[in-house]
Amino acid sequence: MYFDYKDPQLNALLRLTDNVWLIVEDASIQKGLIHMIWNQGEDPVSFDVDGSAITLGPNEITTVTYIHLVRFHRPLPSLTVLSFNREFYCIKDHDHEVSCNGLLFMGARDLPILSLDEKERSSLQTLLQVFEDEFQNKDNIQGEMLQMLLKRFIIKCTRLARAQTLGVSVATDASETIRKFNVLVDEHYKSLKQVADYADLMFKSPKTLSNVFKQHGSKSPLQLIHDRVVIEARRQLLKTSKTAKEIAFDLGFDNVSSFNKLFKKCTNSSPVEFRKQNVVDREKSTIIQE
Structure with a gap:
């Protein structure tokens, strides 16, 4: 299966496929895409995102954005992938519609892994069928219809992310605080490294933020800053030839030793060790996006 919609005037792209090989082969459209990856098979599938192993179980969905480097190991797995670029649907500009930033995309959190029960799986499969039908309707409102379907798919997944990561079925003041914090960290992590910096931006105290995250069983605010x-x-x-010192300065560290210490604390390896290991792994994998 492979469907795509392109608007050359806007440079907009939406694509749906269950053949990962087609994504890997079509290198010209890899940059700048957001991918929603769904394992509809019966076996777990493992792949790497930014050097970390991700395992997607049967009936699980995850998302990656244009900041991530995604590598699939050969033989390539069978996955359903819904991809789009900012020109087709900008999640930041439309956040008031879908409220997905900081939960489903971007933000300081780990990649979401959404588990589907039978009802949710059936609902999303039906939606994918509607996608397939609409991809074949070549009229002047096709783009609007596909955008509407994508928004519906995103909203359904955002609701699952809120319920499964924050334990609430609908948005609450606390869940919106966490979401907003994640988005702010994604915007300012290079210049702001302390929880108090973000508390000031949100007109809250650091203690209030810490309590909100603790109540929802989330990582601490400081850990989320470090993770980002x-x-x-x-x-x-993985993607550049910059030295650890150059990367440290780019990320706002005054000295490389502080950067190395934080990196090793979070990954159990130094930046140099991490790069060497992934050079070896890269030779055994296929890149979907960089």
Whole structure:
């Protein structure tokens, strides 16, 4: 299966496929895409995101964005992938519609792993069938219809993310505080490294923030800041030839030793060790996006 919609005037792209090989082969459209990856098979599938192993079980969905480096190991797995770029649907500009930033995309949190029960699986499969039908309707409102379907798919997954990661079925003041914190960290992690910095931006005290995260069983605010810094560090180690010192300064550290200490604390390896290991792993894998 392979469907795509392109608007050359807007440079907009939406794509649906269950053949990962087609994504890997079509290198010209890999940059700048958001992927929603669904394992509809009966066996777990493992792949790497920014040097970390991700295992997607049967009937589980995860999301990756244009900041991530995704590698699939050969033989390539069977996965359903819904992909789009910012020109087709900008999740930041439309956050008031879907409230997904900081939960489903971006943010300082780990990649979401959404588990589908039978009802949810059936609902999303029906929606994918509607996608397939609409991809074949070549009229002047096709783009609007596909955008509406994508928004519906995102909303359904955002609701699952809120319920499964924060334990609430609908948005609450506390869950919105966590979501907003994640988005702010994603925007300012290079310059702001302390919880108090974000508390000031949100007009809250650091203690209030810590209590909100603790009540929802989440990582601490400080850990989320550190995690976001390390995500970017991994990305630069994998995708650039920058030295650890250059990366440290780019991420706002005054000295490389502080950066090395934080990186090793979060990954159990130094930046140099991490890069060497992934050079070896890269030779055994296929890149979907960089």
